[in-house]
Amino acid sequence: MIKKSDIHIHIETKNLNVYYDNNYVLKNVNIEIPTKQLTAIIGPSGCGKTTLLKSFNRLLDLRDNIKTSGEILVDGENIFDSRVDVPDMRKKMGLLSQKPYPLPMSIYNNVAYGLRIHGKKNAKELDSAVKHYLQEAGLWNEVKDRLHDPASRLSVGQQQRLCLARAIAVEPEVVLCDEPTSALDPIAAQQIEKLLLKLKKEYTVVLVTHTLRQAKRLADHVVFLYFGKVVEQGPADEVFNNPKDPKTKAYIDGDIS
Amino acid sequence: MNKRKLRDFIGTKLMFTVTIFASLLFFAIFLILLYKSIFILETQSIAELLFSSLWNPEKGEFGLYPIIIGTILVTGISLIIAIPISLLSAVYIAEYAPGKIRRVIRPFLDVLAGVPSVVYGLCAFLFLVPLVKDVIAPWFGIESTGLCILTASVTLAIMVFPIIISLCVESFSAIPIELKEASLSVGATKWETVKKVIFRASAPSIISAVLLGFGRAFGETIAVNMVVGGIPRIPSSLLHPGQTLASLIASAYGEMMSVPLYESALMLVALILFVVVLLFNVLAVVVLRRAKRRWSY
Amino acid sequence: MNRRILEEKIFKILMLASVFIVMGSLVIIIGLVVFNGGSSLTIEMFTQTSGGGYYLGRGGGILNAILGSLFLALPATALACLIGLGIALYLQREFTHPRISAFIRLSLDILWGIPSIVYGIFCLMIMVFIGIGTSLLAGIIALTLLEIPIITRYMDESIKMVSIELKEGAYSLGSTKFETAVKVVRRQALPGIIAGVLLGLGRGIGDAASILFTAGFSDRIPGSLFDSTAALPTMIYHLYASPYPLVRQRAYAAAFILVVIVLSISIVSRALSKRYTKFVIR
Ligand SMILES: Nc1ncnc2c1ncn2[C@@H]1O[C@H](COP(=O)(O)OP(=O)(O)OP(=O)(O)O)[C@@H](O)[C@H]1O
Numbered sequence: 141m142i143k144k145s146d147i148h149i150h151i152e153t154k155n156l157n158v159y160y161d162n163n164y165v166l167k168n169v170n171i172e173i174p175t176k177q178l179t180a181i182i183g184p185s186g187c188g189k190t191t192l193l194k195s196f197n198r199l200l201d202l203r204d205n206i207k208t209s210g211e212i213l214v215d216g217e218n219i220f221d222s223r224v225d226v227p228d229m230r231k232k233m234g235l236l237s238q239k240p241y242p243l244p245m246s247i248y249n250n251v252a253y254g255l256r257i258h259g260k261k262n263a264k265e266l267d268s269a270v271k272h273y274l275q276e277a278g279l280w281n282e283v284k285d286r287l288h289d290p291a292s293r294l295s296v297g298q299q300q301r302l303c304l305a306r307a308i309a310v311e312p313e314v315v316l317c318d319e320p321t322s323a324l325d326p327i328a329a330q331q332i333e334k335l336l337l338k339l340k341k342e343y344t345v346v347l348v349t350h351t352l353r354q355a356k357r358l359a360d361h362v363v364f365l366y367f368g369k370v371v372e373q374g375p376a377d378e379v380f381n382n383p384k385d386p387k388t389k390a391y392i393d394g395d396i397s
Numbered sequence: 398m399n400k401r402k403l404r405d406f407i408g409t410k411l412m413f414t415v416t417i418f419a420s421l422l423f424f425a426i427f428l429i430l431l432y433k434s435i436f437i438l439e440t441q442s443i444a445e446l447l448f449s450s451l452w453n454p455e456k457g458e459f460g461l462y463p464i465i466i467g468t469i470l471v472t473g474i475s476l477i478i479a480i481p482i483s484l485l486s487a488v489y490i491a492e493y494a495p496g497k498i499r500r501v502i503r504p505f506l507d508v509l510a511g512v513p514s515v516v517y518g519l520c521a522f523l524f525l526v527p528l529v530k531d532v533i534a535p536w537f538g539i540e541s542t543g544l545c546i547l548t549a550s551v552t553l554a555i556m557v558f559p560i561i562i563s564l565c566v567e568s569f570s571a572i573p574i575e576l577k578e579a580s581l582s583v584g585a586t587k588w589e590t591v592k593k594v595i596f597r598a599s600a601p602s603i604i605s606a607v608l609l610g611f612g613r614a615f616g617e618t619i620a621v622n623m624v625v626g627g628i629p630r631i632p633s634s635l636l637h638p639g640q641t642l643a644s645l646i647a648s649a650y651g652e653m654m655s656v657p658l659y660e661s662a663l664m665l666v667a668l669i670l671f672v673v674v675l676l677f678n679v680l681a682v683v684v685l686r687r688a689k690r691r692w693s694y
Numbered sequence: 695m696n697r698r699i700l701e702e703k704i705f706k707i708l709m710l711a712s713v714f715i716v717m718g719s720l721v722i723i724i725g726l727v728v729f730n731g732g733s734s735l736t737i738e739m740f741t742q743t744s745g746g747g748y749y750l751g752r753g754g755g756i757l758n759a760i761l762g763s764l765f766l767a768l769p770a771t772a773l774a775c776l777i778g779l780g781i782a783l784y785l786q787r788e789f790t791h792p793r794i795s796a797f798i799r800l801s802l803d804i805l806w807g808i809p810s811i812v813y814g815i816f817c818l819m820i821m822v823f824i825g826i827g828t829s830l831l832a833g834i835i836a837l838t839l840l841e842i843p844i845i846t847r848y849m850d851e852s853i854k855m856v857s858i859e860l861k862e863g864a865y866s867l868g869s870t871k872f873e874t875a876v877k878v879v880r881r882q883a884l885p886g887i888i889a890g891v892l893l894g895l896g897r898g899i900g901d902a903a904s905i906l907f908t909a910g911f912s913d914r915i916p917g918s919l920f921d922s923t924a925a926l927p928t929m930i931y932h933l934y935a936s937p938y939p940l941v942r943q944r945a946y947a948a949a950f951i952l953v954v955i956v957l958s959i960s961i962v963s964r965a966l967s968k969r970y971t972k973f974v975i976r
């Protein structure tokens with residue numbers, strides 16, 4: 141058992157319930173996500189991983205048929221509180237989705253978009269910031285000569301790294317990743333994995349993943365979700381080497397998927 | 398930071414305002430037309446207005462019956478002409494025509510759809526009117542100026558073609574090819590497949606295309622006004638002149654201010670147009686919802 | 695067996711006949727416009743305003759109608775575009791409950807179907823009430839109202855297509871709703887928005903019924919918003935049946951120019967939407 145006082149909790153859910161219409165998707169979820177670590181959320185398809193991840197920055201608000209109850213505390217503050225400034229709260233949480241969705245503008249403006257809306261207007265500053273974040277995302281060398289091309293012309297792997305650059309450009313505290321490598325070829329996937337390992341030194345990273353091997357390679361902390369319920373959570377080596385719940389063991393052994 | 402919030406707030410409120418404006422426009426038109434038609438409704442009963450055949454604004458007689466009949470005739474005949482021709486053309490374009498022809502026909506249809514109605518009216522006046530006057534009417538032994546119900550109907554039918562055809566071609570082409578193959582592979586001919594599978598699967602789109610076509614024909618003002626003859630009497634044949642509701646309003650331009658109650662009568666006509674369009678749209682929603690449930694593939 | 699094949703043959707002939715009728719009517723229309731319009735086109739048509747009236751065919755051109763059409767349709771389209779964009783963006787789920795947007799969409803569809811003469815008579819009444827009456831301004835307002843439902847529904851359809859993931863991308867960067875709508879969604883939907891605006895413009899510039907009462911008619915170029923003005927469609931409508939060939943020619947020339955304008959709009963629309971799909975994310 142880990143001692144709670146040893147680690148900082150960045151995101152915490154309390155009795156989180158989510159329904160799509162009458163479909164009960166997240167059932168009484170209580171989890172804790174430690175600061176500046178990489179937390180992997182694993183579980184079979186359709187168990188609610190994406191839903192859980194998107195509830196952290198209230199992106200579920202965009203869907204019509206959703207109902208939520210419970211609390212999500214980020215830095216101890218409930219994000220459902222009416223006093224919370226939602227755009228500000230979202231700024232603190234970058235998102236890397238399953239399939240890359242660059243904004244419908246040039247490569248340069250994709251990164252500059254967030255910087256601009258948050259007040260950086262000076263052209264020189266923007267140039268250097270864009271360069272910096274594209275370098276961070278390992279994309280600079282590939283795009284430095286065509287910064288003003290539409291982002292839609294990049295390959296999928298490049299688009300995903302562009303989305304990462306875009307996300308970290310607004311200096312979030314958390315990076316939420318929803319199976320960020322599932323649409324990519326192995327080499328592009330490896331690049332993203334490397335970046336994630338680098339990111340977790342500075343950011344809290346939450347990674348939803350389908351592949352156990354990826355979770356084993358990257359995770360410090362693991363949450364196992366099964367049919368909308370948290371079956372097990374804890375440090376990665378404990379969950380993987382010494383699962384307490386038989387369902388977790390079955391999943392890790394590949395008996396359920 | 399605060400500037401962003403302010404911009405968000407103002408922008409959102411502006412969008413809200415224009416949205417409210419659009420929703421209000423709908424009610425505003427309805428209420429104002431109603432308010433203006435009250436004057437005539439106070440002097441004459443609605444039944445009298447709708448079913449009396451006497452239209453003499455100078456004498457204060459505003460019987461709309463002949464004009465309503467004219468509208469029904471013109472709209473109905475134009476649809477009777479337009480629906481089969483459009484459907485058959487759409488089938489040909491979507492199912493039979495080789496790709497090259499299809500690619501040529503499409504932009505032509507767009508052109509036909511974009512031609513302003515006043516140009517349709519002009520062309521009908523230059524071409525159909527003499528044709529009816531000198532060729533068709535003599536065939537039937539009737540004397541006609543060419544400005545008549547038939548000419549107006551044919552003009553409207555031509556205006557309706559592109560609407561029905563392009564919507565139908567779109568929906569025929571959207572039917573999954575497997576569905577057509579299934580029918581062909583049990584030995585149906587191509588036409589049988591069209592009849593039994595394609596028409597059925599795209600019934601909702603056909604219905605909405607026809608309703609749109611109806612709307613266009615029913616409300617068309619200028620083109621009809623130029624060729625229908627503009628005489629508010631029940632036509633004794635299709636080669637005789639008549640009048641339609643929309644065209645009546647255009648004809649009355651200039652006169653209406655001078656005759657008492659005339660303006661109010663015209664507002665009533667506009668109100669009737671509005672209400673019919675409203676009813677047909679609501680009907681379309683209901684019918685489409687049902688049709689979709691019944692014929693979905 | 696034979697009967698079935700016969701049926702197939704008959705219907706194929708009917709289909710060809712139908713296509714022939716449709717294409718034939720188009721050819722006749724274009725032929726009439728080009729033939730009559732082309733032979734009426736002279737330099738004076740473009741450089742002079744109309745002289746004399748319906749009965750006194752004292753020559754002159756249609757400059758006043760060409761300019762009148764532009765003065766009417768361009769501001770109306772610009773206004774309708776702004777209003778329509780506001781409404782279409784506001785109909786998104788983040789701003790309006792889906793049930794309310796469904797209702798607004800239905801009312802826009804009904805407005806779309808309302809005959810343009812009804813807009814004309816409605817606006818005339820409002821303008822007379824305000825004390826302005828027949829004028830360029832009244833015509834602009836009537837056309838704006840006519841174009842709003844067309845442009846809005848077109849924009850709305852293409853905005854509806856914008857995927858939720860793309861919006862999530864924008865929101866997760868901390869964008870406000872307005873920023874997301876105006877900077878991201880608007881760009882993604884741009885091809886559809888442009889197509890809608892140009893469709894509205896084509897409709898507005900060709901419509902006679904709505905400006906018949908509101909813009910009125912005049913032989914001069916309007917000097918202010920409160921002057922009556924001719925436009926290409928009303929020029930055709932008022933002059934096509936004149937007993938004087940010189941006057942009729944003005945109608946034919948106007949028809950020719952109107953058709954050319956409408957065609958160019960549809961060509962430009964195709965070209966532009968191709969160009970602006972460049973940035974669209976699939
Ligand atoms: N918009 C929606 N409307 C209705 N039900 C939905 C919606 N989105 C998701 N669901 C349902 O919610 C459940 C959880 O979905 P979610 O996308 O969170 O699963 P997931 O664990 O991310 O799956 P995967 O691994 O396949 O991505 C599923 O049963 C899904 O069918």
Ligand SMILES: [Mg+2]
Binds near residue numbers: 189190191318
């Ligand atoms: Mg998922």
